[in-house]
Amino acid sequence: MSLFAAENLTCVRGGRAVFARLSFSLEPGTALFLLGPNGSGKSSLLRMLAGLLRPISGRLTWAGQPISDDPEAHGARLHYVGHHDAVKPVLTVAETLHFWARLHGGDSESRVQQAMDRFAIKRLADVPGRLLSAGQKRRVNLARLIAAPAPLWLLDEPSVALDKASVKALEAAMAQHRAEGGLVIVSTHAEIDLPEATILRLDEFAAPSQVAA
Amino acid sequence: MTRFIELLRRELRLALRQGSDSMMVVGFFVLAVILFPFGIGPEPGILARVAPGLVWVNALLAAMLSLDRLYQGDYEDGSLELLILTPAPLEVLVAAKVTAHWLTTGLPLMAASPLLAVFLNLDATDLGVLLLTLAVGTPTLSLIGSVGAALVLGARRGGVLISLLVLPLFIPILIFAVGAVDAASHGFPWTGQLAILGAILLGAVPLGLYASAAALKHAAE
Numbered sequence: 001m002s003l004f005a006a007e008n009l010t011c012v013r014g015g016r017a018v019f020a021r022l023s024f025s026l027e028p029g030t031a032l033f034l035l036g037p038n039g040s041g042k043s044s045l046l047r048m049l050a051g052l053l054r055p056i057s058g059r060l061t062w063a064g065q066p067i068s069d070d071p072e073a074h075g076a077r078l079h080y081v082g083h084h085d086a087v088k089p090v091l092t093v094a095e096t097l098h099f100w101a102r103l104h105g106g107d108s109e110s111r112v113q114q115a116m117d118r119f120a121i122k123r124l125a126d127v128p129g130r131l132l133s134a135g136q137k138r139r140v141n142l143a144r145l146i147a148a149p150a151p152l153w154l155l156d157e158p159s160v161a162l163d164k165a166s167v168k169a170l171e172a173a174m175a176q177h178r179a180e181g182g183l184v185i186v187s188t189h190a191e192i193d194l195p196e197a198t199i200l201r202l203d204e205f206a207a208p209s210q211v212a213a
Numbered sequence: 214m215t216r217f218i219e220l221l222r223r224e225l226r227l228a229l230r231q232g233s234d235s236m237m238v239v240g241f242f243v244l245a246v247i248l249f250p251f252g253i254g255p256e257p258g259i260l261a262r263v264a265p266g267l268v269w270v271n272a273l274l275a276a277m278l279s280l281d282r283l284y285q286g287d288y289e290d291g292s293l294e295l296l297i298l299t300p301a302p303l304e305v306l307v308a309a310k311v312t313a314h315w316l317t318t319g320l321p322l323m324a325a326s327p328l329l330a331v332f333l334n335l336d337a338t339d340l341g342v343l344l345l346t347l348a349v350g351t352p353t354l355s356l357i358g359s360v361g362a363a364l365v366l367g368a369r370r371g372g373v374l375i376s377l378l379v380l381p382l383f384i385p386i387l388i389f390a391v392g393a394v395d396a397a398s399h400g401f402p403w404t405g406q407l408a409i410l411g412a413i414l415l416g417a418v419p420l421g422l423y424a425s426a427a428a429l430k431h432a433a434e
Contacts (some may be wrong), residue, residue, distance in 0.1 A: 076300030084291025
């Protein structure tokens with residue numbers, strides 16, 4: 001049985017059907033690549049998978065259990081990286097990472113250190129968020145993935161603002177996560193190396209226009 | 214519980230480092246109350262008569278000032294989505310936000326009130342009762358205000374909209390708080406009004422937490 005599965009998802013935004021009858025299922029250690037032109041619903045799908053957005057029809061299951069049964073348990077098993085980096089101007093990098101790690105129920109100093117090492121932000125540990133560049137903020141956001149373990153990673157355009165070395169670091173982090181049995185779902189327009197990932201083209205699920213909302 | 218403390222620590226840390234907000238609220242409160250003796254004349258009898266109402270109305274307005282930022286920052290920088298996705302009920306986040314809001318506005322307002330009592334010729338017993346009503350009433354302001362702040366997320370000119378939503382709901386608190394101080398100043402028992410304020414607070418705790426959480430979930434969709 002698959003670990004994380006979607007059946008017949010339909011998404012409606014602002015009265016317009018974005019995609020319809022979308023299904024997939026993922027085994028532990030696999031990855032899903034979301035491709036599609038602007039507006040094809042990649043971000044909406046990721047928000048739906050996170051539980052932020054309710055599908056108008058269809059269902060999502062984790063190990064056979066619908067995620068809507070226990071949204072908090074679903075929150076515990078995922079990390080979501082969206083368009084905004086959630087970095088507070090007055091909190092330092094280390095404070096930000098410790099905060100998110102503790103809220104996720106595991107704050108071990110070694111994991112936070114490991115996360116800062118992975119994305120090369122250790123020397124920024126005491127720098128407040130307002131002094132960070134866009135790429136550095138993104139790296140802090142990505143470091144949350146390592147600072148507290150969670151099996152499901154939902155990454156919406158994670159490589160935006162990243163330099164080449166950081167993209168490599170992200171690829172390495174994703175590879176290690178999958179080797180440990182984790183799941184990665186990524187949407188991107190850029191080149192990200194994700195070996196043996198299943199590709200999901202959202203334009204193939206585009207809803208026929210003017211479906212009733 | 215540990216998540217509540219963690220969130221509260223973050224809120225207080227943010228409030229302390231961003232500074233000014235809480236000081237501005239108290240500054241507005243003190244200045245606005247001080248304007249009245251100039252406006253209606255320095256007659257001590259009149260001032261003492263209107264003092265409880267003045268203090269309370271201005272406390273309501275001052276509390277409104279900081280409400281529109283309660284969730285707005287987290288909404289704009291993406292923190293709210295992540296906070297919704299943490300493995301804890303959203304009500305815990307709301308409780309931490311409300312507690313932090315009260316500690317940084319309600320409590321300073323109470324601390325400033327004795328000074329204003331001197332300006333307004335309010336005697337010591339009445340001041341005691343006024344402080345008690347503020348202690349029981351201002352947490353309710355933060356709770357109701359939190360619902361308003363969550364509802365207007367994403368709306369333009371949210372600050373004005375919050376006032377329209379929330380100020381009418383503050384009326385019962387105003388009535389019973391001022392009623393208690395008035396009763397005390399005329400030598401009547403005032404514990405009844407205080408008990409009603411307490412009851413409103415107890416009712417506002419579950420309602421405020423639940424309604425704010427529902428509004429936040431809706432805003433994040």
